[in-house]
Amino acid sequence: MTAATGIGARVLRTEDKRFLTGTGRYVDDLPLARATYAHFVRSPHAHAKIKSIDTSAARAMPGVVAIFTGKDIADAKVGGLICGWVVKDKHGQPHKAPPHPVMAADTVRYVGDTVAMVVANSHDEAKDAAEAIKVDYDAKPANVDLAKALDKGAPEVHPEAPGNLIYDWEIGVKADVDAAFAKAAHVTKIDIVNNRLIPNAMEPRAAAAEYDKGTGNYTLWSTSQNPHVLRLILSAFVLGIPEHKLRVIAPDVGGGFGSKIFCYNEETMVTWAASRVGRPIKWTAERSESFQTDAHGRDHVTHAELALDKDGKFLALKVETIANMGAYLSTFSTAVPTYLYATLLAGQYTTPLIYANVKAALTNTAPVDAYRGAGRPEATYVIESIVSKAAKELKMDPADLRRKNFIPSTAFPYQTPVALQYDSGNYPPIIDEAIKIADYKGFEARRAEAKSRGKLRGIGFSSYIEACGLAPSQVIGQLGGGVGQWESAQLKFNPTGNIQILTGAHSHGQGHETTFAQLISDKLGVPMDQIEVVHGDTATTPFGMGSYGSRSLAVGGSAIMKAADKIIAKGKKIAAHLMEASVADVVFENGTFKVAGTDKAVPLGQAVFAAYVPHNYPLAEIEPGMDENAFYDPANFVYPAGTQICEVEIDPETGVVEVVNHTAVDDFGNIINPMIVEGQVHGGIVQGVGQALLENAVYDKETGQLISGSYMDYTMPRADDVPSFKLGYKVTPCPHNPLGVKGCGEAGAIAAPAAVMNAVHDALAPLGVSHVPMPATPLNVWQAIHGARAAAE
Template structure:
């Protein structure tokens, strides 16, 4: 039997590593056509005319749809599912987002036409025959300048390109605290724009059954039920029970596959129109252009301290780029998932945050691994290290002085969240010991003697995971509840399916969920199948993002398992002719306490399906229980990362020579899988800090980093061997005591790396001249700037 805490190899890896996974593009639907989307080559242009006649006559073409066809069919606008109210209580501006542009294109990659043909090559060939007459308009690309008076308007109905001007906290109190400060540290910071780059590009395949009127959409989704709900209730009007959404094996999401895009919307809609199956898989270049991007903040922040470095107040002014249209959860990311994290691990009593969200002629921006929390952490941890340097207090010591004490939990922050648990100092201690923090100064001196610049950087992060208590997010504008569902469905022979509303696209649910049930019910792992991703099989579920699958989805599974045990107890009591009160469940067996009488769970299951000798007066037959779990709070993983870098001042190359991460994820189910999550997260965080950057030409709005030739993904040789450690304070409010681990690495690593880079560059006075990504060029220019 597997136990919680065992280092079990992933059961899904056999099929993934031997090429036996089944992804959307692997599906072979009968009489399938292929779609190609003609995309705008301009960042902003008026479509004066569009002529598809020649393209329609091209070989193999089945149908071509333009914006007019979509509008004529009453296809609704793509939606944003979270209403953020601005500082005056007004809802955010929500300009229309047609699946195909009607008369104006607003970013390079905006959809202009859908070409459907017998083969993909024919569709692509035909698309070249479409004559579009564009009137190119000036584009607003820069998130700061787009808010300037006179900037080109992205949407006619959004004056000044401002989606909302939002605030959290009491400005007057914060200002008053600043007036009493012994020292104020100020910081201007850019959080660079990222492109998600899931290994599997987005894809959609749909078929329409004219006999039943049922639609089936196979798509790369992190949340197939949410996709079905949005497509049904808001965009296409297909009744929910007539649309089945299947997300089969999905190769990575990182947030980018939460959202409901134009592409899958059009594929399912058009399948009904042409009454044939349609398949579309993004080319990598399309992924770069049209996957929702991440981050892209420009921030000014100030931290007020007393003479001992105790934080008095924190003031933040952020401009967040939302791109050309609102993606599905775009509005929430730079507000409720960002400003609420600005307390970090500290007792800062007063915080004020103002966020202006801007439209630009760039791809939509939405949640990307961490979603708001990496932006908050990078800001808090950068300014804390800068403050330490200005106050001449060691960076670890300054953090320690401001930590929330372990006996202060539950701790109400000034930015809405109530932290449930944590113990930050032992984490910092362990990280410092693993990193040999005490020896850093010596290593810096040694490096300097050989012409290298060494530096060490700390990041002590907090995150809010396990999204989320439905009532809380509802009060903040979310259009959905964020509970999770589970069903445990036994078969008569005693094996078991776990049906979960969360979705695995790399997170190892098939192993982890089987492991917690194996531990709980005493059933071998190979007798358990995890089923997910199909709205026709699993109960309505909310999907996977925000490190929620184990804390929320896993909790639902545990609740369903409790119901199985309760039912099994009644059956076992009946079979053993014992009182139910005397039955205990241990190691997969119901026993009468104090006797050697025992009924294995499998026997109870069999009795439930073949109820010849059964407590029919008390129970229905069958062994199939479901549960819904709505968390009472977020979970709050925390940790400290320490990074040490060595910079070659001749080339500007930053070499990460040491990297330590100590995390408190609460209880850990499978340490190997958690390590994988932490490693991957750190790689993405290092990617943001040193390598990755989505760059648009500031005038033309062309994506300059539109392929791997120019967009630098982290590779193995960019990374050292990580040193990991754990501290455990179990989550007090979910049955497993777990907190979530999927995003921590990506949330914390940028600040750890950049604090190390700044510490190194401080030796040549260049610490304030560097932004992410600290590429060789950027570092060299920082060193040599006058």
């Protein structure tokens, strides 16, 4: 091991050289001989009956190779897209599962729903022909407004889900919670909307597929976060191509944030059509298609109540949420507002009784699924909003109220009333550190100084918990998840001593090629430049579950460590043979096998060479070669936790909110590469600030048209929207994985919205403003300040 590249070192990202010099290879970069190009005809209506589709003129257009409609797909008996997580409702019945056809055949259900695919010799020719396809629609009323989606008489999205209800689910015992509320000294109530977000990965979704007539093999290149899972879904449920005849490659992928976990229509169609067309087919989403059809995130309407005793101890929490599913159930959509949301409602607190009721509703909007944090930002927004509001109502310091209710460090492992058992944590030192870094004591002076400049300054806390590192397979199975959640690794030495780490995780910006190499550099003493991380190809990597839910290091990294242990164990046997020593006496230190108390030593490279050139080798006992694999199934989720403190200044004349200070102190367990962790926290906070102040997916409530369908109207955070962040760490190592690591990919986005919104409310409290909807745009803030007056005029 070298300290410069081992665990804890700020190693520059090896992958950045190609990303920053334009030599990354993305799906759209693929040079495929004789390629054709697909373009999709999409519904301009949120809800309509397809009366007829006339493709005759389009088929005669120059360059057109083929045109497929929903009828062709139905005739070919292609399966529908699946929802891979069965949530049972409060009566024990599985959720309603309306069909999700790969291409709409008789009804379109959101603006952007696919109606036909044109394949042509060029993209322009495909677009020209798409314009010549005549679709006769019979427009129907659309169900767009989530708050009214379940009302009687709301337009029905699918007949299979009467009243648009996918499930009415609950956790906790309502009667017990009600009894606690009856005895409460104080009850705090909130009504909040968790605004809908559009993921906006820098690289739009793309797919390219090729069919080899000679072998009958398909290859799909896709912008997937989990190529093995995508292949499994396509093989087992949708296309019926046997897994061994379908290779899925996710090469360099430019960001996902969850939106590239799912199996989508377009990649399915491109694969299916490749064999029919007999030539490779390429498709890359245009940005407006990404806005319209990437699975969106969040979108909850929630009423919550917190019961407290006279001293401010939390007695019980009651939460009612309507969660938007969109027009079809995306791959993991059902799990997000249940097992990734309601199970987190204990937060960092000892709240003994919690009841949550979640109703999942269909609407005529794009499907909604996991997006950075997935359920946990929604839970944190509920808890941390209501806790801060309770502190205001009780005239208590928001930090003190939190401290009073934190789970004590002596209580771990801690069983929450909402299923999860937190493995480790120590919350008070985190908030203390955050308060120190943020100079909380000096805040009132800063508020007064801001006031002298005509600005309203506010401060907000958010103490989050998340369950990530998905996940113990058997728990997932009991909760209705359709897959295992272990991860795989293979360590393959070459005879010359360099090594490939093959992982089932997938990097689409996270820096695995650096972090995973650091693990091996540290553990086996191999220099970084002798290590290659291979991921994203079902033909070369072991079956794995991919990357999402902050799982790559905690689960994938643990698999790598297990495989490394096997390498060391085998190496010891080889070294013992070479040193003529007993295996029990061999130790492995800094990349070298040694016999304690002697000067005998065999470097790992020598043992590896001996394994591949086994001339002097214990062949009777062990096989040649140095190639080990491991599968790691975690014993529990991991539970990163932290506190963010945000300070904002508001211009009361314009309603503009400026984030002027933002502190985050996190417990991610042990940290492998602090620079990469900082990057994850920075990016996460920016996305959280984006949700709190800027981003909002807005549909016209009547027509279902996506109004915020481009960067002209969808506000992405920019560098000048945020200050330099102040970060800190506290470490309680995870007790159940070999690295002692938790996850860091989602934390920033989970905690930040509540911190920002609490700061906004704190700033506006002197004006008597009690609620500002998220995002706190200038308009929303101004209306909160002046709305009543303007309405009266």
